[in-house]
Amino acid sequence: MSVFEGLRFRKVYSPIHSLDPRIKFIYVIVIFVIAIIFWQVIPLLILFFMQLPFVLLARVQKQWLRSLRGAAFLATFIFLLNILATYISSGFVLLAFDFERAFALTLRFVVLVESFSVFFLTTSPDHLGLALEETRVPYEFAFAFTTAVRFVPVLAEEAQTIMDAQKARGLELEKGSLLKRIRNYVPVLIPLIVSAIRRSLELAEAMESRAWGATKKRTNLYSLRLHRGDFALIAIIIGIIIVAAYVYIYFFASIPAITQFLQL
């Protein structure tokens, strides 16, 4: 559940928190795309360390670390699966470079998790909704989206309670064969889904009885405007795109591998 913990917004004030969510989102997407384009360790490592100043500036290092720790399990899985796949497809030989490539692919996943984690940690759901509305997404959808984001941690907490309730009735999640273990989660998933649906219906009724959607034309108390920090981030984004494009066009094939260094 700690992955969700790393996505939960907490109200603090920092230069990163007050950035426009739209610009931040573009930044995340740019990092995302670059991480997908490059598969070498060095550029991915650079991408990884590039997020650190943001994390420190936003003072969310604790939650950020927790989300990375939450991703560690899946990362290990990705690493092992890659090793296994190359091992089988190459006729049961493993080179040092195979490890490097598996590591790079894992690192790619970690970069994706970390940048999204920074985004969600520093962007309030309200801001996000506002950003959606200002990009002309209909209010109903913007609202549904922000509500969904807001309920993620609630759902995670609920999953914990449900597991407790079933354990108290003698359910042992970690017992049996792999198939049995997956089946063990049925008594957890069903109540989770049912209560999510039940809650959403109740939420809808409660909101409608408080006149949700009564006025056709909504106005907002706050509106998003770009500030100095946003322009700085835009500059950074453009810089990143230029450098990445330059490297991609001229040096993509000659990016050295770590294993090459070590053999020198």
Next chain:
Amino acid sequence: MVITAEDVHFSYPNNVEALKGVSLQIKDGEFVAIMGQNGAGKSTLVKHFNGLLKPSQGSVRVDGVETSKTSVAALARNVGFVFQNPDHQLFSETVEDEIAFALKNFGFEQEVIEKRITWALNLLSLTQYRKTSPFLLSGGERKRVALASVLAWDPQMLILDEPTIGQDHEQKEKLRQFIVQMQTQKKTVVTVTHDVEFVAECNPRVVLMKEGKIVADGPGKIILTNQQLLTESSIVLPQIAQIFTKLTSLGLPKDIIDIYEAKQAILQTKESKRR
């Protein structure tokens, strides 16, 4: 079942310290009501009794076994726990399957399972819903299904988190009778509740919690008539106690929470006045 908690401290991952040194012993056949305002740490405390939570400091022993050294599933066979919200556990297609779930987990024989289901359904007036989906039942009925699914394996000790919420008077009375019956079988019942009138009718041992600590522990009759103590814990006196505290000038005793005793006291005072 004997439960011994010694200087239990517990903090949630977000560093909320929910228990700040709780010591408590619950003996065989006792009926204990844990009361106190919202957020006092009641649910947190009882979750230690079947090992769902392990103390971050101090120890909890169930029949001499440290909960931190055993699994919930092993403890659950003897310690039944009914959660506050039934929707956190219902998942089966029929009420019958829901009750069978725990019985299967504990490895009961098919025939025994059948018998236990019938018994539990009957006990909680759910027989007509045997083949119904638990999701189609009303809130109070779902709560009873959750209760039935735990009572069915007949644990030595029963922990109930807010069992009376949403129950009509008849069901509450049935629950009370069931608890009395459990006591005669030397079984332990621990209930977390805000329902003062229910506690007054049952007259159990009352443990009063506040801000992660136990502030009072004693017979219901004494604690539920202590105006000052209850006010500090946002609890109002049971109605009968309210009347009797206001009528002490008539020579009526103060420590009365039960209708039967109230009647006796009034008749006695009337007798003595006549003489």
